[in-house]
Amino acid sequence: MNKLSKASVLYLILIFILLYAPIFYLIFYSFNSGGTMHDFQSFTWKWYKELFQDTRLLVIVLNTIIVALLSASIATIIGVFGAISLSMMRRKRLRNTVLSLNNVLIVSPDVIIGASFLIFFTILGIKLGFVSVLLSHIAFSIPIVVIMVLPKLQEMSPTLMDAAFDLGAGWKEVLSKVILPYISPGIYAGFFMALTYSLDDFAVTFFVTGNGFSTLSVEIYSLARRGISLNINALSALLFFLTLLLVIGYYFVSKRTVRRHKPGVNK
Amino acid sequence: MTDALRHMKVHMMKNKVNWYTIPYYLWIALFVIAPVVLIVYYSFFDIEDQLTFSNYEKFFTPVYLKMTLNSFWYAFLITFFSLIIAYPTAYILTKTKHKQLWLLLIVLPSWINLLLKAYAFLGIFGTYGAANEVLDFLGIGKQQILFTDFSFLFVSVYIFIPFMILPIFNALEKLNSSLVDASKDLGASSWTTFSKVIFPLTIDGVKSGCQAVFIPALSLFMITRLIAGNRVITLGTAIEQHFLITQDWGMGSTIAVFLIIIMIVIMMLTGSKKERGIR
Numbered sequence A: 001m002n003k004l005s006k007a008s009v010l011y012l013i014l015i016f017i018l019l020y021a022p023i024f025y026l027i028f029y030s031f032n033s034g035g036t037m038h039d040f041q042s043f044t045w046k047w048y049k050e051l052f053q054d055t056r057l058l059v060i061v062l063n064t065i066i067v068a069l070l071s072a073s074i075a076t077i078i079g080v081f082g083a084i085s086l087s088m089m090r091r092k093r094l095r096n097t098v099l100s101l102n103n104v105l106i107v108s109p110d111v112i113i114g115a116s117f118l119i120f121f122t123i124l125g126i127k128l129g130f131v132s133v134l135l136s137h138i139a140f141s142i143p144i145v146v147i148m149v150l151p152k153l154q155e156m157s158p159t160l161m162d163a164a165f166d167l168g169a170g171w172k173e174v175l176s177k178v179i180l181p182y183i184s185p186g187i188y189a190g191f192f193m194a195l196t197y198s199l200d201d202f203a204v205t206f207f208v209t210g211n212g213f214s215t216l217s218v219e220i221y222s223l224a225r226r227g228i229s230l231n232i233n234a235l236s237a238l239l240f241f242l243t244l245l246l247v248i249g250y251y252f253v254s255k256r257t258v259r260r261h262k263p264g265v266n267k
Numbered sequence B: 001m002t003d004a005l006r007h008m009k010v011h012m013m014k015n016k017v018n019w020y021t022i023p024y025y026l027w028i029a030l031f032v033i034a035p036v037v038l039i040v041y042y043s044f045f046d047i048e049d050q051l052t053f054s055n056y057e058k059f060f061t062p063v064y065l066k067m068t069l070n071s072f073w074y075a076f077l078i079t080f081f082s083l084i085i086a087y088p089t090a091y092i093l094t095k096t097k098h099k100q101l102w103l104l105l106i107v108l109p110s111w112i113n114l115l116l117k118a119y120a121f122l123g124i125f126g127t128y129g130a131a132n133e134v135l136d137f138l139g140i141g142k143q144q145i146l147f148t149d150f151s152f153l154f155v156s157v158y159i160f161i162p163f164m165i166l167p168i169f170n171a172l173e174k175l176n177s178s179l180v181d182a183s184k185d186l187g188a189s190s191w192t193t194f195s196k197v198i199f200p201l202t203i204d205g206v207k208s209g210c211q212a213v214f215i216p217a218l219s220l221f222m223i224t225r226l227i228a229g230n231r232v233i234t235l236g237t238a239i240e241q242h243f244l245i246t247q248d249w250g251m252g253s254t255i256a257v258f259l260i261i262i263m264i265v266i267m268m269l270t271g272s273k274k275e276r277g278i279r
Helices: A006-029 A046-053 A055-088 A092-107 A110-124 A130-155 A158-166 A171-200 A203-208 A216-225 A230-265 B003-020 B022-042 B054-059 B062-095 B099-111 B114-124 B130-137 B149-174 B177-185 B190-201 B203-218 B222-227 B235-245 B249-270 B273-278
Strands: none
Touching: A006 A230, A006 B062, A006 B099, A006 B114, A006 B149, A046 A055, A046 A230, A055 A092, A055 A130, A055 A171, A055 A216, A055 B003, A055 B022, A092 A130, A092 B022, A110 A130, A110 A203, A110 B022, A110 B235, A110 B249, A130 A171, A130 A203, A130 B022, A158 A171, A158 B003, A171 A230, A171 B003, A203 A216, A203 B235, A216 A230, A216 B114, A216 B222, A230 B099, A230 B114, B003 B022, B022 B249, B054 B062, B054 B249, B062 B099, B062 B149, B062 B203, B062 B235, B099 B149, B114 B130, B114 B149, B114 B222, B149 B203, B149 B222, B177 B190, B190 B203, B203 B249, B222 B235, B235 B249
């Protein structure tokens, strides 16, 4: 392997500083007793204490987590069966059409998804709030689950299913004992992606949420529009570590499943 | 077991599973097809619920055309700067020892809530923020950074860089390194090797990176509001404005229809031929 030139290393370091500096800047000032994002005065836990006493915000955090877990779970179930259905389609044209429809929400800009869902819910008379937000999150998470699961299904050899049938398995057993275990890395990946999509979403939620219901992103937006408050900094520090834990956790889970499946997969 | 019997069993499985796939197809009908149809339908109604083409006429007036052009220009600049920063980064990354780890670290900031990153820049670019302190130190003096085109472009590029790096990195990884060696052996300079071998062979990654940046950049509205004040109006801001502030859903839908059309055109332009063949 060629050794990297000094300039390359410097460039990479610069990029890393650029990417991480704003995040650490936020976290750094969350400990500022001065109450502003400049002129660091003295170290304090004040903003964190305030954060944990703010019941309204805690409810919003809880809402966000509930929506994320529920929407990711439901989207994963629907998406897995969607992917199985797609993989069983023999007619190529039909499959391509369904796949294109599947991908529409992945490539659509958030504003369009949000605006069109707003019209949709209003026409159906669904009250804007928890239900509309949950339905929207399920809706934009399904395609990503399908995309994560489909390659696993396609690399699965059809003889595996034939063998199971030959050995007398019913379709339920084939599904639960052959197909689902085989595609489980894809399912985990899909669930994880759905979770992060939901936690991260701002634009779609902003459109379809009513007055009574709010998620973290929407709340941060309305707080930030009013100006700087170090409570947001404290919150972002906590979120940063939560994200870090999630990503590291996912990294290890995916590594473990890869190792477990290696003898069978042998790519 | 005979083949016929096996075939029957697989077929039966398909039928049984079909029941479980109903929610998926319901989703396609209700959340993919219906919303697009509704957007198009609403674009033909004005604010008094009258069936009309006036929204489309309005879209072709200088006000809206200028906004569309502006939005394009900003999206182009954002994509361009993201690309010239991301390509070298991706290239150097593929040469590092633990490249997957470094890639993970590059992508990690993109998992962090977008709002928080935008909010960070409210502090950094503020009147007393770090950026102004640096400028002061350099003797340039304090500047108004927030609520300018510069701050809008900077923050947008900051947010989109990881999305540009990822596909380019993947394309570079697939590149057969012996081709690069061959080019060098045949006496090509580094620049020729790059422009005649490396770049053309990774153009698919560049295209999908541009697609991943350009379309969202056209429809940004949160960053424009927070960082650019109300100075920059993109197609996204205009849609949000019409839907949530002036409640003129018809005009908002019309802009959305054009955004969808633009999106399809861009996807056709950046979609690689190879991929189309496989699908």
